[in-house]
Amino acid sequence: MTSTSWKRLPEYAAAGILAVALISCDSDKDAVVEQGEEMKAFLEAPQKSSTSGAHRQNDPHAELSADKLAQVALQHLDESRPQLAMEALNSALGRFPGNAMLLSLRASLFLQQQQTSLALADLNRAVEINPHDPILLTNRAQALRQFDRNDDAIRDLDSAIELDPDFIGAHFNRGSLRFEAEQYDLALEDFNRCIELKPDVPAPYFNRASTWEALGKRDNAISDLERFLSLKPEESWAQVARDLLTQWNPDQS
Numbered sequence: 001m002t003s004t005s006w007k008r009l010p011e012y013a014a015a016g017i018l019a020v021a022l023i024s025c026d027s028d029k030d031a032v033v034e035q036g037e038e039m040k041a042f043l044e045a046p047q048k049s050s051t052s053g054a055h056r057q058n059d060p061h062a063e064l065s066a067d068k069l070a071q072v073a074l075q076h077l078d079e080s081r082p083q084l085a086m087e088a089l090n091s092a093l094g095r096f097p098g099n100a101m102l103l104s105l106r107a108s109l110f111l112q113q114q115q116t117s118l119a120l121a122d123l124n125r126a127v128e129i130n131p132h133d134p135i136l137l138t139n140r141a142q143a144l145r146q147f148d149r150n151d152d153a154i155r156d157l158d159s160a161i162e163l164d165p166d167f168i169g170a171h172f173n174r175g176s177l178r179f180e181a182e183q184y185d186l187a188l189e190d191f192n193r194c195i196e197l198k199p200d201v202p203a204p205y206f207n208r209a210s211t212w213e214a215l216g217k218r219d220n221a222i223s224d225l226e227r228f229l230s231l232k233p234e235e236s237w238a239q240v241a242r243d244l245l246t247q248w249n250p251d252q253s
Contacts, residue, residue: 066096070105077109085109100126104136107143116146134160138170141177150177168197172204179207184214202231206241213248222249 064072069092076085089106096102103126110119123140130136137160141153154177160170175190188211194204209224225241225248233241 066092066099066102069096070101073105073109082109082112098129100130100133100136103129104139107139111139111143116143119143120147132163134164134167134170137163138167138173141170141173145173145177150180153177166197168194168201168204171197172207175204175207175211179211179214182214184211187211188215200231202228202233202237205231206233206237209241209244218248 069088073085073088073092076082076088086106086109089102089109092102093099093106103122107119107122107126110116110122120140120143123136123143126136127133127140137156141156141160144150144153144156154174157170157174157177160167161174164170171190171193175187175194178184178187178190188208191204191208191211194201195208198204205224205228209221209228212218212221212224222245225245229238229241229245232238
C-alpha cells in the first residue's frame with residue numbers, strides 16, 4: 001500500500017486478487033477442517049522408498065483423489081508452506097492434468113507469488129475445461145487485469161455475474177474496474193450489490209465510500225468509511241480509512 005488517497009481505490013481491490021483466490025477455495029478449506037486429522041496424517045507420513053519392488057514408494061498421496069490432493073495443498077498453505085503447496089499441486093496436476101480445480105488453485109498460488117503469466121496460463125486452461133464456472137472467470141479477470149487487459153477482464157466478470165448473479169467476488173472486482181474507468185454510477189451498482197449480499201464484509205464499504213466521494217456525495221462517503229471501520233478491517237486499511245475521515249470530516253477529528 002503506497003497511498004492514502006481515495007483515488008487509489010484499485011490498490012484496495014488489488015488485495016482482491018488474493019481474496020478472489022481464497023473465495024475459490026472456501027469449500028475446499030472447509031473440507032480440510034472437516035478432515036483435518038486425516039490430512040495431517042497424510043502430510044506427516046514419512047515418504048520412504050520401498051524395497052519390495054521397482055518404482056514402488058510409500059507415498060501417502062499416491063492413492064488420493066484430485067479433491068483430496070487439493071486439500072493437501074490447501075493445508076500446506078494454511079500452515080505457511082507455499083513451496084510444499086506448489087509441489088503438491090505440480091504433482092497432482094501430473095496425475096490429473098485436466099482438473100480445473102487444481103489448475104485454479106495453482107493459479108491462485110502463482111498470483112500470490114506474482115507469477116502472473118503462469119497464473120493466466122493455468123486459468124486459461126481451467127476456463128477451457130470448465131467455461132461455465134464463475135469463480136474461474138473471476139480469477140482469470142484478476143490475472144488479465146495485471147496485463148492491463150481490462151476490457152477482457154470486464155467480459156469475464158460480466159460472464160461470471162450472468163452465471164451467478166450473487167457472486168460477490170465478481171461484483172467487487174467489476175466495481176473496481178468500473179471505478180478505474182471512471183464509470184462511477186456503474187461501480188456504485190456493483191458495490192451496492194456486494195453490500196446487499198454480504199453486509200458484514202468490510203471491503204465493499206471502503207470502495208463504495210471512494211465511489212461516493214468521486215460522485216461528490218461526501219456525507220455518504222463518510223458514512224461508509226465509518227461502517228468500514230466498525231467491521232474491524234485489517235489495521236493498515238483501517239489507518240487509511242481514519243486518514244481519509246480526517247481529510248473529509250476535519251471537524252470530527
